Amino acid sequence: MDEEKRVSAEIDPIQAPFLELTELECSDVGALTSCYVDGEMLHALRTKFDAHLAACPLCQESVAQTKFVVDSASTIGDREIPREAQLRLREALRDRVGFNSPKLAALRQEN
Ligand SMILES: [Zn+2]
Structure with missing residues (x-):
């Protein structure tokens, strides 16, 4: 296992397996959307994630909706x-x- 993968596995076991893939599929994007929206995505994955979004309107829409929900929820706070x-x-x-x-x-x- 190379250094980046070893470190990633320690940081986030959810993202680590996806580092092995050369490109992400829709189901991968679905599994990783929360990491992406929370800004916790590893740089090496982010590049692949963005590449998939650029080519897939369905995932673009799905990620945008998730981001909207997360942003909306974060502005509610403790009101x-x-x-x-x-x-x-x-x-x-x-x-x-x-x-x-x-x-x-x-x-x-x-x-
Ligand atoms: Zn897709």
């Missing part, structure tokens, strides 16, 4: 959920899981 949204969520949960679900009962206790 309080508005009371009305809490009530609507609780109502939706009740419809979905039933009024007497133990989890919902626990939620009611908290408030």
Whole structure:
């Protein structure tokens, strides 16, 4: 095993196996999207990842959607959920899981 692969295996066992590939397929891109979006992708992989995206509109779209969701979630932070949204969520949960679900009962206790 060469130095880069050995170091990568220590850093991130998820990415390491993909370093062996000369080019990535759609399923590889799917498996690596979170590393990419989180900015934790190894440089050697990033080049292959970008090359696949440049040639594959489906993966481009999928990565863009994931990035949008991650960016949106990161701007929510610890903001309080508005009371009305809490009530609507609780109502939706009740419809979905039933009024007497133990989890919902626990939620009611908290408030
Ligand atoms: Zn693809």
